[in-house]
Amino acid sequence: MRLVRAILGLALIGLGLLFMLAFEDRYWRWRDCFNELGRCYDPVSQDVYVEQAGMVWGSLAAISLLAGLALIVGLRRKPY
Numbered sequence: 001m002r003l004v005r006a007i008l009g010l011a012l013i014g015l016g017l018l019f020m021l022a023f024e025d026r027y028w029r030w031r032d033c034f035n036e037l038g039r040c041y042d043p044v045s046q047d048v049y050v051e052q053a054g055m056v057w058g059s060l061a062a063i064s065l066l067a068g069l070a071l072i073v074g075l076r077r078k079p080y
Contacts, residue, residue, distance in 0.1 A: 012068030027054030
């Protein structure tokens with residue numbers, strides 16, 4: 001059971017890191033570019049970035065990292 005929790009915790013932490021990369025790529029680089037409608041157009045790649053992506057990717061990253069860390073920290077406690 002402890003091995004399953006450890007693997008699940010590490011998988012969630014890895015997933016959280018991937019979500020952090022998506023947050024950085026889809027929102028953080030463009031945070032100064034958004035207009036009043038919450039959109040940013042990149043003429044080089046012809047992509048349109050939306051401000052709401054920051055909340056989505058950031059929330060997914062935070063939830064995954066916190067859940068993974070909770071599982072890993074929970075392994076260190078002694079069962080009663």
